[in-house]
Amino acid sequence: MFGGGGGLDPRKMKQMMEQMGIDITELDAEEVIIRTPDEELVFTGADVQRMDAQGQATYQIVGEPESRPRGAGGSDAPAVESGGADAEADAGSDGDIPEADVEIVAQRTGSTKEQAREALEAEGGDLAAAVSRLE
Known part of the structure; x- marks a missing residue:
């Protein structure tokens, strides 16, 4: 679809995203906590990116969480x-x-x-x- 090789050139990818109005920002997060009714997922030192596209903000968290029960x-x-x-x-x-x-x-x-x-x-x-x- 995008040509051979094994992926897009990062510069081309950035240009395409800019043309589509997509902005990605790397956040310097120390800790991210996701609370569910049964547990907390705690990401310490995770890589967090914010992507703004079409008026919506989407966050991506990359890392291994520690799971702890919500007692x-x-x-x-x-x-x-x-x-x-x-x-x-x-x-x-x-x-x-x-x-x-x-x-x-x-x-x-x-x-x-x-x-x-x-x-x-x-x-x-x-x-x-x-x-x-x-x-």
């Missing part, structure tokens, strides 16, 4: 990530810090799980603040 803490996850006052009150006790969050903080900072849990508790479950505290 009792699943409904609290957006509030905890937002770092609001309710999140701090909800995440005050040991049982409210999900083990997956502890692992993420420990992995990102190179700290022990105990240090990561302490930082999360001190920051009310806020992942970004806990990472900042340990770095």
Whole structure:
């Protein structure tokens, strides 16, 4: 269809996309979370592209996700990530810090799980603040 060889020349592909009004932007995403009713798919360090075509934005994520179940803490996850006052009150006790969050903080900072849990508790479950505290 497009000729022989094994694909299009990248320059030609870019020209064709520009002619069709398609714009692709590479995003510098640190983490992407997809929540379903049963689980969370967490992509850390994934390649993310945004394609704008005909007034629609489409996102492409390339990477291998970590799957974690949405249990009792699943409904609290957006509030905890937002770092609001309710999140701090909800995440005050040991049982409210999900083990997956502890692992993420420990992995990102190179700290022990105990240090990561302490930082999360001190920051009310806020992942970004806990990472900042340990770095």
